[in-house]
Amino acid sequence: MxxxxxxxxxxxxxxxxxxxxxxxxxxxxxxxxxxxxxxxxxxxxxxxxxxxxxxxxxxxxxxxxxxxxxxxxxxxxxxxxNKARIGTNLGEFICTYFLSREQVLAKVGEFDTAKRLAEWLSNPVHATALSNLSLRLASHSVGALRDERVSQFVRSTAFARLEQIDLARISGQLLEVLTDDGRAQEVLEGVLDQIDLMMQSEATQKRIADLIAAELDILRFNIFGKEISFSGVAGTWTSDKLVKRISTVISEVNEDPEHELRKHFDEQLLALVAKLKDDPAFRLRASQLRAQLIQHPALHSYLTGMVDSVVDWFEADIHSDTSTLRQQLNAGVLKLGEALNEDPAMQSWINEQVLALAGPMVERYRAQIGDYIRERIEQxxxxxxxxxxxxxxxxxxxxxxxxxxxxxxxxxxxxxxxxxxxxxx
Incomplete structure (x- = not known):
């Protein structure tokens, strides 16, 4: 039937x-x-x-x-x-008439990836889902640090990497970059300004006066049978003179681009950069300091405690109904979506990058897609x-x-x- x-x-x-x-x-x-x-x-x-x-x-x-x-x-x-021939012809047909570079790029251009992404991110439901997913993934990764095997691997890898770092040369290169193109003089001016502000502080002046007075306390005089100490008066007077002199010097340096102190600062800085990069003695000393730091038990204990504290805080926060991380992530995703939605220039840049990426990907994978169709039908x-x-x-x-x-x-x-x-x- x-x-x-x-x-x-x-x-x-x-x-x-x-x-x-x-x-x-x-x-x-x-x-x-x-x-x-x-x-x-x-x-x-x-x-x-x-x-x-x-x-x-x-x-x-x-x-x-x-x-x-x-x-x-x-x-x-x-x-x-004829399934083998059908598979080959079908793969070629799809790749030629559906996956050509021009057709795919035209479709991607019509899709307007940036606009759709902005709208998706601006949706509170999507923002919450993305935040929750991110926190779940992060929770799994951070929670793995509690496993002693993972913790030991992270520590050993980090310390092994630290042992390979040339601190002296890196410090020299970093200092050279930070002070290039006259930025060293800007740094000097900023430091001098901060010193001037600090010296103008009443608390600093009192501290200086007290220190000077303490040093001069041994200077006592007997006048008409009465012992008199000038330490307090001398300390205050000296402190005031010192502050005024420092402020004068700072003003002179800031107002004179050719001041001798500026030149001396540049010379010393260049000498320090050269030593950090090339002086064997400096590099040896930096290596010794690095080795002492890595081998110090306090560093191991500190890093372990810091990791445990971070993990505890992270897990407690994400399981809380008022999670700070979740709120911040939600707000950040929504803000990103709104900002992208209001920025045509950024949308244009994203779409350009997607198109630039899509072209090579089509060329790279089109033949593989055709081969897959042929092989699948043959099998x-x-x-x-x-x-x-x-x-x-x-x-x-x-x-x-x-x-x-x-x-x-x-x-x-x-x-x-x-x-x-x-x-x-």
């Missing part, structure tokens, strides 16, 4: 039913040949042509997927026998391939059989009429 639980099976039943109906009409025409010869002749012409059309189209449709009736008829089972089991293709297009192909039956019958009648009219009986 046939199962009609799929659209394909139902269409096959309809097409086969029409063939059987044509056969039944043919038998009826034979039975009516003596009683109703004219009507029977037309009915016979219709049914004969309908059966021929139905069988011919059944053969054609079936031959696409398998051998009709299992017979080894040439040029049948076309799809299974398909023939029965599986036929089943999948027939499930997709087989229902529509049954209309060929139906149309073949009906059109064949009509053509048969037309031929019969033409014969009656144009061929003398």
């Amino acid at each position: 046939f199962k009609l639980d799929t659209p394909l099976a139902r269409m096959k039943a309809i097409a086969s039913g029409l063939l059987l109906m044509a056969a039944a009409l043919y038998v009826t025409a034979l039975e009516l040949a003596h009683a109703q010869p004219v009507f029977a002749s037309y009915l016979k012409a219709f049914s004969e042509a309908a059966m021929v059309g139905a069988i011919a189209d059944w053969f054609a449709v079936t031959a696409l997927f398998r051998r009709p009736l299992g017979l080894p008829i040439p040029h049948t089972a076309i799809i299974p026998r 398909w089991n023939e029965e599986e391939l036929v089943e999948q293709l027939e499930a997709q297009v087989g229902r529509d192909l049954q209309f060929i059989r139906i149309n073949g039956t009906l059109v064949g019958g009509i053509v048969g009648v037309l031929i019969h009429v033409g014969t009656q009219v144009f061929v003398p009986g």
Whole structure:
């Protein structure tokens, strides 16, 4: 018994039913040949042509997927026998007409990646989802630091990396970059200004006066039998004079680009940079300091405690209903989306970068996509391939059989009429 639980099976039943109906009409025409010869002749012409059309189209449709009736008829089972060629042609067709560089770039340009990204980020639901995902990933990564194996690996890797760093040379290069193009003089001016502000502070002046007074406390005089100390007065006076002198010097240096102190500062700085970069003694001393620092137990203890504290705080925060990190991430994502949505220049830059990236990616992976399609079809089991293709297009192909039956019958009648009219009986 046939199962009609799929659209394909139902269409096959309809097409086969029409063939059987044509056969039944043919038998009826034979039975009516003596009683109703004219009507029977037309009915016979219709049914004969309908059966021929139905069988011919059944053969054609079936031959696409398998051998009709299992017979080894040439040029049948076309799809299974040519699946390698079909895979190659299909891959080339898709790569040529769907994945060409121009077509993909045009579609990417129409997509407007930056605008869609801005709208997506500006949605509070998306911002929350992205923040939660980020925190889950971060929680897993940070939580792994509690495992002693991971912690030991991180420490050993970090210290091994520190041992390879040339602190002296890096410090020299960094100092050279930071003070290049006259920036050293700007640094000097900033330092002198801060010193001047500090010296003008009443607290600093009192501290200086107290220190000077303490040093001068031994200077005591006996006048009229009374011991008198000038330490307090001398300290205050000296402090005031010192502050004024320092302020004067700072003003002179800041106002005179050619001041001797500026030149001396540059010379000393250049000498320090040269020593840090090239002086073996400086580099040796830096290496010794680095080794002492790395081997010091306090550093290991500090780093371990710091990592544990960070992990504790992080885990406590993300599990809190009022998580600061989650709030900040949500606000940051929304702000980023709003800023991007209001910045056409940034949107244009993002779209340009996407287009610049898409072109090489298309060229790189297009051939691989074609190869994948070919290999996938070649690896398909023939029965599986036929089943999948027939499930997709087989229902529509049954209309060929139906149309073949009906059109064949009509053509048969037309031929019969033409014969009656144009061929003398």
